[in-house]
Amino acid sequence: MDKYFGSSIWPVRRFEKGESHDCLDNVAEEVPVALVYNGISHVVMLATPADLEDFALGFSLTEGILASPEEMYACEIVEAENGIRIELDISSERFLYLKERRRNLAGRTGCGLCGTDSLSQAVRIPAPVTSSQIFSVETLHSGFDQMEKMQVLKRATGATHAAAWLDGNGHVSCIREDVGRHNALDKLIGALTVSRSDREKGAVLVTSRASYEMVQKCASAKIGILAAVSAPTALAIKIADETNVTLAGFVRKNGHTVYSHPRRLI
Template identity: 40%
Template sequence: MPAYTPVNLPASPALDHLVEEVAVAININGINHAVMMATPDDLDDFAVGFLFGEGIIRHNHEVHDIQVTPAEQGIVLDVTIANRSLAALTEHKRRLTGATGCGICGVAAVEQALPALSVLPLTPPLDGALLAGLRAQIAQWQLKGQQHGALHAALALDAEGRILHCREDIGRHNALDKLIGLLLRQHSACDTLVVTSRCGSELVQKAARFGARHLICLASPSQLAVRLALKYNLNVVHIPKFDAPVSYSSYRPADPIGECHESY
């Protein structure tokens, strides 16, 4: 038997400085709908934004009550929604239920991943002057990110490029859900949303469903994200860390502002 020399390793570092992540079970009118891994902050905003992003609700007033209950291994969100909203939930469940191995079911799953959304009115791209110093502004608002790191942020800007709200989460989708939920609960319209993460197709869909005209991302968008954004007339702006911003827009100077057209 080989001899091993014991080594006195330093004690494990404390975990208090690390970001918290928990399982969040979302129950809708007593029916379990989903379990998401999330940062356990602003969960009322998260519940509203998540249901809105799923197409289950269209307005905040369709949510009658939210109960947040700590559980042994996570958190349970019991959400009560209007009876008329249950039809959307039932349809959502129906589309996800079917015999495995069926080609039709596979097609339905793809359609569920890429839902048809309303085309937004054409809007000119953002003035580049509004983007100057935005990264520095964002850093000042990411209070939890500064403390723990490993957090994505989603932010809302006013017409002058000033930050109005910020929500953070370990998941980029969750951060945007929390922000949109906050805006819906406050009955606040917002044309410009910002995500500190890469911009995937699902973030474009969430922004377009909310009715935002501009989505700013600090990491590159995917090809599909840009194609969907152009289809919805959502302007996407990528602000690299060092290079000049890149704008993706279906708007052309000759287009009448406010009109809708589908751009592919």
Template identity: 40%
Template sequence: MAVEHRADGTTRAIDRAFVPEAPVALEFNGLSYAVMMATPADLTDFALGFALTEGLAGDPRDVTDLAVAEVPAGWIVRAQLAGLGIAQLTDRVRARVAESSCGLCGIENLEAVARPLPPVAAHNAIPPTAIFAALAALRDHQPLTRATGAAHAAALCEADGTIIAVREDVGRHNALDKLVGALAATGQSAASGFVLSTARCSYEIVEKAVRAGATTLVTISLPTSLAEARARAAGLTLWSLARPDSVLEVVKGSARAG
């Protein structure tokens, strides 16, 4: 039970729900790759999406035997990784000493930031009306946000704004990874519509969207300078400052011929 203090000097007791947050260890081929602070839900989607957006897997079929276990200290998600990502996994585990969930550590990561992203496929423009429609419908797909007011969401929307899938998490990157994993598990493509993220538009959000095959990304805040540059270089269409009555077209990506 929490106590709300008001400006007029009165108080009241209120019962508030808190967004779940716990350490989640991601293990591939028996190697501990990362420990993320995340909401312990949709964890197989999380691990699959993380492997794809981190470049550990080039295809969902490269990630198998996903299993989730709750342990006293948190959660562990284990998976088997095949394909070209095995060498990268081994190298990164060996090199990774201390890296924050949204920061950079060491020369390896500085070089990785400058590595070109795969080019985004040519795509049709998304009309602003579709973005407004998705924004208006999004809250109905956010049970965790409605309960706590403290979760991020990532959604895949059709070209007319119809919401296809949504994942929520305490972490903005995690929500997008969960969405990517959910789409990969069902064979859905992120290319024809657009990805809507309630997150701050950092460069990682742009890179994860591109690696997931998205062609258009919509965020509720402005991108950082690096996020804008990475979107422009890859040909990703980027809309930001998405509000019920306005949205800013930041980068016009690769237009489909004809």
């Protein structure tokens, strides 16, 4: 269990109805988190310091650093002077693969999709998912209602995104929050992996837009349905179509839009 909750208390001056008063406010934490593999720092992310073991595992799997959770032997959270280090011990085979990826960065500046040396690598297309999960519209919308009530950090701070798992029975059985939408999804996928949940029997619900990375991560985890409260991008739709992921956006109480493979939402 993480020692961090993800928020802190700050003194503020609040203005309401023409008057001001001093009080304490709950504010979401955002700290640099370095992912260190076998002693080598790979990437530094800004993240909410909660559920960091889930984050490390989910990120490692969805970014293709690990092919399976068994390739991660240990994970230690270390509080550093200016942030947090997550020190992972991974298999020698995957570490060699990671070092080869890092060589692609040599001599580069200003890279937007770091660690890639070709356009085909920049937009990685996972294998098509085979999920046969089907949800009714009512179940989908019920899932978002459940998720809203379970967002503890959002309710306390107003600053976090959430990613939730709607299981095959229509219940939100897991939720993760973070200031970053991709981080929240990585945390969720990590948690689902640890609990050995059947990722082909359910759907991911997110409180953000759906970028191509989020579709990519879901497809990598063999998740067949991604539903978002906001819009997807064109590239997200393209990848969802190619990977057999059902992508829904603008999920509201009065409706939603399905952009790919609508057969799973009836």
